C-alpha cells in the first residue's frame with residue numbers, strides 16, 4: 001500500500017508556476033556497491049512469486065534478504081525467518097551499543113498482489129530493466145523499496161558504522177491480504193522507539209519534466225471497517241403484500257446512509273497536509289478550499305468543495321458508503337431478509353463501536369440491525385505524533401538529495417502495517433524515498449514499474465535517515 005495523492009501532480013504541466021525553485025542537488029558521494037546490490041536484490045525478489053496461496057515464495061524471498069545480511073556481518077541467530085501459515089516473516093536485528101535505548105524498527109512486507117501473466121505485456125515475475133525502469137510485480141509495492149533499505153543498511157555496516165540504538169529490519173508476509181503476520185510482528189516489537197515504514201509515503205515526479213515535485217511522509221491512515229445493515233420480516237405471499245417490506249425498509253436505510261455526511265475533521269497532520277499540498281493543486285477552486293479548510297474546518301463551503309473531489313473527500317473525515325446489497329429468496333414471496341454492506345473509512349481517533357452507533361442514529365429505524373463485521377483484520381489506530389526527531393531527520397535526508405523540495409505529511413485512506421504499531425502506541429512513519437509519476441503508478445496493477453533513478457538518491461537518503469535515528 002502506498003502513494004495516495006493522485007491529481008496533485010499536474011500543476012506544473014498545467015502551466016501553474018512552480019511553488020518553489022528546486023536547486024540542483026549538491027555533489028554527493030556515490031555508493032556503487034550498494035547501488036549494484038539494490039538492483040540485484042530487487043531483481044531476485046521480483047523473480048520469486050510471493051503471492052498468497054499454493055507455492056507462496058515469500059519464505060524464499062526472505063531467504064534472499066537473509067543471505068545478503070549474513071554476508072554483510074549479521075549473525076545467523078540475529079536474522080530470524082518464522083514460518084506463518086502459508087507465508088513467513090523476518091525479524092533481523094543489528095544490536096546497538098546502548099541496550100537501554102529502545103530499537104529503531106524498519107518495516108516492510110515481502111508479499112505481493114497476485115498477477116496474471118496473460119494480462120501483462122511482460123511476465124510479472126521476470127524482472128526486466130528497460131528505458132530506465134525496473135518492471136515486475138512488486139517493483140513499486142514494495143520489493144524495490146525492500147532492496148533499497150536492505151542495501152543501505154548493509155552499506156552502513158560496510159562503512160564501519162556502529163549504531164547506538166538497535167536497528168531491527170522486519171518484513172511481514174501477508175500485508176496485501178490478511179495482515180496477520182504484521183500483527184504478530186508489531187506485538188513482538190511493541191517496545192520499539194519508532195517505526196520507519198518503507199512502504200509508505202513517497203515522492204511525486206512532475207509529469208512533463210520528470211523532476212521531483214514534492215515528497216510526503218505518511219503519519220496516519222484511516223481505519224477500514226465494514227458494517228452490515230440487516231432487516232428481517234415474517235415474509236408471506238407476494239399476492240398479499242403487507243405495509244412493511246424488508247427490501248423497502250433496507251432501501252430507506254441505505255438512502256439515509258447515502259445522504260449523510262460525517263462531521264468534517266482536521267488533525268494537526270491533515271492541517272499541515274492541506275496547507276502545503278494546496279500549492280500543487282491545479283484547480284484554483286480546490287486549492288482555495290484546501291487553504292480555507294486548513295484554516296477553519298467548520299468552513300462548510302470549503303468542506304463541501306473538498307467533498308465533491310474524489311481526491312480529497314477521504315481526507316476531511318470519515319466516509320461510509322454502501323457497497324453490496326442482498327435481499328429476498330423467491331420471485332413470488334415477500335422478502336424475509338434484506339442486508340447491505342456499508343464500508344467505512346474512519347478518520348483516526350474513532351472506535352468501531354462509535355461509528356456503529358452513529359450509523360444506528362443516522363438510520364433511525366429500530367428494525368434495521370447494524371453490526372460491525374470487520375473482525376480482526378483491521379483496528380482503529382491513532383495518527384502518529386508530529387515528532388520533531390523523525391520530521392527533522394526525514395527532512396534533512398530528503399533535502400540532502402532534493403534541496404529545497406516541498407516536504408509534508410500525509411494521511412492514507414487505505415491501511416498498512418503501520419496500523420498495528422500505532423494501535424499499540426508505537427509511532428510509525430511511512431518514509432519511502434521512492435519517486436514516481438502519478439501516471440506511472442501501477443502498484444497492484446498491470447506492468448508495475450519503478451524508475452531506476454531512485455537508486456542512488458534513495459541510498460543517500462536512507463544512510464542519513466537510519467544514522468540520525470539510531471545514533472542517539
Ligand SMILES: [Zn+2]
Pocket residue numbers: 001002109141142175199
Ligand atoms: Zn505495500
